Amino acid sequence: MENAFGQPQSVVVLGGSSDIARAIVKKLCAARAHTVVLCGRNQESLNAAASEARKFGATKTDTVLFDAEDPSNATATIADAFEKVGEKVDLVIVAVGLLGDQATYEDDAVLATRMAMVNFTWPVAALAEVRRRLVAQGSGRILVMSSVAAVRVRRNAYLYCATKAGLDRLSQGLADSLEGTGVSLQILRSGPVRSKMTAGLPDAPFSTGVNEVADNVMRGFANGDRVIWNPPLLRYVFAILRHLPAPIWRKVSDR
Amino acid sequence: MNRTSLYGWGRTSPSVANVVTPTTEDDVAAHLTASREVIARGLGRSYGDAAQMSGGVVLDNRELGGIGPIGEDGTVTVGAGVSIDELLATSIPQGWFVPVTPGTRQVSIGGAVAADVHGKNHHVDGSFCTHVTEMRLVTPSGAFTVSPTNDAELFWATAGGMGLTGVVTSVTMKMLRIETDQVLVDTERFNALDGVMSAMASGDANYRYSVAWVDCMTRGAHMGRSILTRGEHAQRDDVEKPALHGPKAARLAVPFNAPSGLLNPLSIRAFNELWFRSAPRHQVGEAQSLSTFFHPLDGVHDWNRLYGRRGFVQYQFCVPDEAGDTIVAAISRLSSSRVPSFLAVLKRFGAATPGPLSFPMPGWTLALDLPVGPKALPGVLDDLDELVLHAGGRIYFAKDARLDPTKVRAMYPRLGDFLAVKARVDPEHHMVSDLALRLQLTGK
Numbered sequence: 001m002e003n004a005f006g007q008p009q010s011v012v013v014l015g016g017s018s019d020i021a022r023a024i025v026k027k028l029c030a031a032r033a034h035t036v037v038l039c040g041r042n043q044e045s046l047n048a049a050a051s052e053a054r055k056f057g058a059t060k061t062d063t064v065l066f067d068a069e070d071p072s073n074a075t076a077t078i079a080d081a082f083e084k085v086g087e088k089v090d091l092v093i094v095a096v097g098l099l100g101d102q103a104t105y106e107d108d109a110v111l112a113t114r115m116a117m118v119n120f121t122w123p124v125a126a127l128a129e130v131r132r133r134l135v136a137q138g139s140g141r142i143l144v145m146s147s148v149a150a151v152r153v154r155r156n157a158y159l160y161c162a163t164k165a166g167l168d169r170l171s172q173g174l175a176d177s178l179e180g181t182g183v184s185l186q187i188l189r190s191g192p193v194r195s196k197m198t199a200g201l202p203d204a205p206f207s208t209g210v211n212e213v214a215d216n217v218m219r220g221f222a223n224g225d226r227v228i229w230n231p232p233l234l235r236y237v238f239a240i241l242r243h244l245p246a247p248i249w250r251k252v253s254d255r
Numbered sequence: 256m257n258r259t260s261l262y263g264w265g266r267t268s269p270s271v272a273n274v275v276t277p278t279t280e281d282d283v284a285a286h287l288t289a290s291r292e293v294i295a296r297g298l299g300r301s302y303g304d305a306a307q308m309s310g311g312v313v314l315d316n317r318e319l320g321g322i323g324p325i326g327e328d329g330t331v332t333v334g335a336g337v338s339i340d341e342l343l344a345t346s347i348p349q350g351w352f353v354p355v356t357p358g359t360r361q362v363s364i365g366g367a368v369a370a371d372v373h374g375k376n377h378h379v380d381g382s383f384c385t386h387v388t389e390m391r392l393v394t395p396s397g398a399f400t401v402s403p404t405n406d407a408e409l410f411w412a413t414a415g416g417m418g419l420t421g422v423v424t425s426v427t428m429k430m431l432r433i434e435t436d437q438v439l440v441d442t443e444r445f446n447a448l449d450g451v452m453s454a455m456a457s458g459d460a461n462y463r464y465s466v467a468w469v470d471c472m473t474r475g476a477h478m479g480r481s482i483l484t485r486g487e488h489a490q491r492d493d494v495e496k497p498a499l500h501g502p503k504a505a506r507l508a509v510p511f512n513a514p515s516g517l518l519n520p521l522s523i524r525a526f527n528e529l530w531f532r533s534a535p536r537h538q539v540g541e542a543q544s545l546s547t548f549f550h551p552l553d554g555v556h557d558w559n560r561l562y563g564r565r566g567f568v569q570y571q572f573c574v575p576d577e578a579g580d581t582i583v584a585a586i587s588r589l590s591s592s593r594v595p596s597f598l599a600v601l602k603r604f605g606a607a608t609p610g611p612l613s614f615p616m617p618g619w620t621l622a623l624d625l626p627v628g629p630k631a632l633p634g635v636l637d638d639l640d641e642l643v644l645h646a647g648g649r650i651y652f653a654k655d656a657r658l659d660p661t662k663v664r665a666m667y668p669r670l671g672d673f674l675a676v677k678a679r680v681d682p683e684h685h686m687v688s689d690l691a692l693r694l695q696l697t698g699k
Binding site for chain 2: 001002003004005006007009031032087088136137138139180181182215219222223224
């Protein structure tokens, strides 16, 4: 069971080798988490993440392989992960996603669909099953990794932004639907994070490291904030940016 | 069946359970056999997750009522769902007071047994279950009448057992004779912690009731400045108009959740300052009503809402007599970390009961209310756990919402004895709560 500070004892991570998810899991294990089940597409990197979790205090770790391009496996993947936890699941982190290169995707229907599948459709399918299980359990927390990209779509990454926007809006509705069920859902809207997903790109404004994201998430868990912003200042920055006239936004977002 | 979201008095970590309200012992027994995960709940005054069971069944004990006649010697049998408030309303006019009361009257008798609660008189009279002569306990393997002489093992496992041995349905206990509804109170103000601690160590034995309020936010020379109040029940000759009136209902209420930042370092510091300054430097024999002295916070309904949406945790620990410096270290750790904490309560404990999970041990206890929010708080409390553990002390389950389960066995070295008794009456582990899962008290 999680404690009064929102520190869970058992965690399922969908997208378990994501750099941000790994940083969060490390902090969770250093606090109270003893059981961690990591789900992803690459056994090797899941193993690395699992051994890292154990190094930081987890006593039981396991992994589940799945392919996020096929939403039909989502229910079975969640079932497998919950089974491997073997007790009540305190926290599910949804960290599935790819950034991709807009230039190669935008004129290719197959690649564009794949992006939508991984970033949106698979998480939608997974969240349906997670919701069902946690509501029956009567407790639990869900963290959905959205992005500030969901707040206003940029033309140089509109596919990515749009999938995150879809996931973000779905999560808002889902969070409301969970009111009074003992289950809560929190949305992480992070600005640019220095991770393997952005390796090689120049630092964008408001960039943070993964540890800073994890710190803000831990704090958001304790405080029960519906949306966790990283860095927190972006809440106010985007309150303005989202209302900029389109020509100005294009200029700002190209930078 | 009624799916309801439940949380403790600290308003953290809610979970949903099917709440049922049994009215008879048979009802209770039927639920214990039918449910895989079940726990009893009284008035929900445990601060953490002791009286909730996520996805399971919670037995609301409030319909297990009834207050029997009070005998010549003060013996009375009451239903486990009766509150101390209701009991006092009946007993004070007849000249009887509960032998032990926590800081609120809004606890059920069943809850008082489950947490083996203590009051301001622990150094003289011990904890609640010391005064219980017999109780009726429904377990998954049958209903039993237990007492300190009849299956003492099960009786004492239930005293402080957080409801994990079964559901208490009625309790027989010995009340305390009083002549008036007033208490004669001596108040003293101390500018630093060592003064109040030595006054308590040397003088508490002369009083039935004693408690100190400590300011944990002042640093430096005045660290731990305190107000010590000690009292005795007033005799008929002590007061002008001797009377025996039951407690009055709360006149104030907090109608909605305050904003989470209302209780911040600034406002709490101001409150502590006011509280300290408004206390008399030295006053002897002031007559106070029983409610003012024992249950000051009961005057405000739902005061926990002042902490806002995020809620708060209460941290209460005890350490043996020789580890009094742990109290000093804990307060100094708190005041230097600048984690805001409301006036803390410092008390001396007397003899322990044989209960393996009963909290009190001879020595000192300190309780603090801490709003959830400051980033440093979880770590500071983990550090305090280390201090307490090192001093041979422990944390109070009824207040806990965040203890590290790996420290439980060291704090409660007789946990194994408890689990053995639990396994005898609950072999299939039906009795379980969110707290029991979190702290691994299930025996699974």
